[in-house]
Amino acid sequence: MSSPDKPGGSHMYIGYVRGMNGSQQAYYLDHGKFASSLEDLNLSIDPEAKNYIFFTVNFRQAVFNYGIPAGAYNYEPQPKTWRRAYIGGVFLTKVPGTNELTTEAIICRAEVSGIRAIEPPINARTCGSKTSKILP
Secondary structure, three states, X not given: OOOOOOOOOOHHHHHHHHHHHHHXXXXXXXXXXXXXXXXXXXXXXXXXXXXXXXXXXXXXOEEEEEEEEHHHHOOOOOOOOOOOOEXXXXXXXXXXXXXXXXXXXXXXXXXXXXXXXXXXXXXXXXOOOOEEEXXX
């Protein structure tokens, strides 16, 4: 059995978070704001996939897209301690030399498995505490 944090295992969950980030960027271009739910994004992700729970939190200037191990989210014991949480962030940033805004994205992974909360990224280049950048 392959672990989600080994080659071939985590790519699906990272792909979900990457898709959420990209959908948020497209939503912003179309609506001038970030979406507040997965339903708003019209994604075909089951928000309660077998091993992970996916959701989005909108803070107007940034939006965070979560992929949390289901047991950790529900405060259940983590028998499969190899599961790590993922968080994507999409930030509004000013285009240098203009007043125009653009979006920038990042994906980070928890440094330990089985956590119940994950620190959001600080900006599109810097992950939060106890997380590591895995994708721009």
